[in-house]
Amino acid sequence: MELQLSYNPQTRHQTSAAFLRGNSPEQWFHEMNDWEIPLKGLSCFLLPEHKNTMTPGGLLVIFKDQVPAPGKISHPYGTINGNLFIPVDATLTPALSPEEMRTLLIWHVQVYHPAIGFVGFDNEDQRSISSFLSPAQARERSWDHAHPGMPPPAYLHTISVAIPERIELTDLLNHGQSPLPLSELPGKRARRSMFMRLMDWMLRCFLRFLLAIFNTISIFLARIPGWPVKTANTGSGGTGRTVTGAASRKPGSERTAGLREKLRQWIEKTLGDIEERRDSELDRLLKMFDKNGNEALKYAIPLADASNPGRGTAPQSASLSRRETNFNLGTLFGHQPVDTWTSAESYTELLSRKYEQQAAKALQEGDHRKAAYIYAHLLRNLHRAAIVLEEGQFYHEAAALYIDRLGQPLKAAECFEKGGLLLDAINIYKKLEKYEKTGDLYRQLSKEAPAQQYFQLAVDAATQQKNHMEAARILQHKSGKPEAACEVLLDGWQHGNQYKGCLLQYLQLTDAIDADSLPGKMRMIYEQKTPEHKKDDLVDTFLSFRKNMNEAAKNTVLEIAYEVVAPQIAAGREEKLNMLKKMLPNDQELSADIYRYTTQRRQIKPTVRKDHSFQLEQHIKWLGATVIKKQLIFLGTAGSTLYLLRMLPDGNQKYYSWQYQPIADNNGGEEQIYACFSENDTKKYSGKLMYLPTSHNRRISLGKLILPSEKPFGDKVILDTTDYPANHIGGAIGMTVSAGEPVTIFTDAQHGHNSVFIKKGTWASYYCAYPDSTRLNMPAPDHPRALWGEGPFYFGHGNRIYRVDEKGQTQHLDLPDEIRHVTATEITDGMLLMACTTKGCIYVVDRKSGLYLYSDYFADDVVVRASHFVSKTYLVLATNKGTIVYNITTGIPTIKTRIDTAAPVQFILPTEQQNEVVLADEKGRITVHKIDDKIAVKTASFKR
8 A cells, every 4th residue: 555645625734834936046035025024044855857857846944942923834744653745734644653753764864855856964964055055256355446435415404395375384384184193194003902993893883773773763762742743944045943742842842952962963974983993094004005015015905705704804904914825725714704805996996906917926936825815814805815825836726716616626626636636536536426537546646456347437438438449549548458459449340430440540550459350340340340330431531541551451451342342333323433433543544434334324224223232231130011101100119229221212221229228027027129110192292100019009209200301312301100099099090190180099908898989189089980970899909000091081991991080980791701911002093902811812892882892802822021002003012923914904913023032022012113122132222113014094983
């Protein structure tokens, strides 16, 4: 354990020595001059600037019989065990036993300085005051030609004053004013004793009390009939007359009133004398500043400060008292009674100006303690005083001001650190959660274990804030763990805010640790740690660091770049051709080749676009997909993060993510999340309802998720995850958006029945009932389904297809088999629905006459996984044997074409093109397909 000094604002030791800062005797004697004690017999020891140099940094002076006044010593020191000197406001940590003291203190004199450290001296190291003085060389001068000087003036015999005619002596002496007594003339006064000041104060208090008694008696007498109330003048030039409370007057009443008035005037005059004398003192003080500023400071009064009123009120005095002009924390924060001088605004402004001038002069002379005294004690500017003390390297006092009065603990910690009180600085840094700084100071104290502990806390805090570069810096340069820093940077590339910087720093650090392993690690990052939307940034970062790599790493960068850029260029993204210039900087013909290639492509305008594909992120579990305002939306989860891919059919894409609170199931795991989108007309509305139910019919609600309007996607998109039904509702059957309002059909299981309701918006709710007012009853489905249409609304449940209008009026059509799912599209005079059942698929049409079957079963030899009307012309079925496209304009199901995919199709999405469809398979492969080269839009028309 290392012995340390701990700062304590209270004086802990009796002053027996002083430390004088500076490296020249001139500085030391300048402070000794203020001590006003004999310097003979003082013991002196030179202290170095630091332990690795012999340059003097200060002088320790040990007092013998006389000790200067406390305010005159800048750095007082006390003694422990008779030969260990430490600051009077410091204690040893940990405390030492007498036996440990004898073992440690082996020199004649030991000094423990907060910044210099522990220094020991033998007897021969002692210096006397005279050793710092050297007599000047004698100067030889000739006095043979000395001038005798001027003769003395003649003695005065008489003095008389010549008085001109018509001028009075008083006019000549005082310009017509009455002469003042000598006691009122400017000059030095004898200081009144404390006893006389106390007596003066008691007298004034008594007179004030007496005056209050007389005023009370006057009010009481005024109410007695016949007693004179007041005297007033009536009229502008009339004589005064007394107004009484009755016709008769008591004998002697007028005489008593006059005596009371005279006594009142005498008391007020006596009380006013002290204010006049105080103003006279302030005049003297201002004149003294013009003659001798240093002497005037000793009599300067603090300007009024309500924040430090002291404890109680001291007896008032009309004379200025002498004070020490040295900064002192004890007197500054003392709680003694205070005699506050309240002066006119003009005096305050003049005194403030004089104080500022003296403070500037003290700073110019290098006397920071005097300047701090002026700012703190006189001007009450504690912030400026703390700055001055810090500049003068009086760090302990500055720290006390910062932490106790100014509420700036960070500045206090910095001062403690500069002053060498590292333990006090550490305590503050811990409270402020400055973990890295705490670790630095522990390391400075050679305490490596706690230093590493706080470095790790700093790493954890930076990682939590997703500042992976800062965390890696601490691990590398403070903890000495470059491999761990690489892991943090790699995680920052995947999940951090500064992922490009993390990747570049990872490459630099990995190259410095093991350059031969860099190619394999880059390949690992590309294949395992890089999502699709970051591959362009990966190639940019690799190419920017390529010039610093070895040949093997450079070749790996080129291979990865070709794998990323080549498919993009083939898909028509000509802007990626510029990436080739970075990959092949020495190819002189490359720019010309790129120009010829792009020119030829622009001249050839193909009439048919070839199918192209994209890849979804592999680590995300994709739950659903929809189309909003011509934008493809894919939704998935990974961990406790909800991911959303916003994409256009041409390949432009952007990922978004939100954190959610997982819902635990009864076995301690997490409930599975599903996704369900409303099927409202996305050409009208820029948003959809997005339900996120769990496996136990609970929901994840994140409010409205807004994707902003930006290029190249276009309009803003809103996905509303709000759970609009009340909490008691048993389960949602389906939901959609109509006229911009959310519409939900749900069952109510709270009251012991399964009545079905329709709720539009957040206010209107209706029972779903048949024309005969029979309520619709059904159990809640496992998961909510899409509602088709915008009023009436269509959905399938069990073996029935239901039609419900906005007021809850219900119809249904029975099918022979159980319905798996329903898809629908508008036709000329109604709605066409395709019901996928356990037996096959069948068309159902709704017109004004009601629901009826339109076709026989089709696709009865396959299992339909998903279905969707992608236009007014085509129905797409994703089956276990491939994807089938049906033409619906013929009135009967007719196969148009088949589309083969690498894996079974999970999502079917239309685009703005009437003959185009987007398919997403179970392995995350997105493909865009042309159904027909000829764009011919037909409207389905069905006849009964």
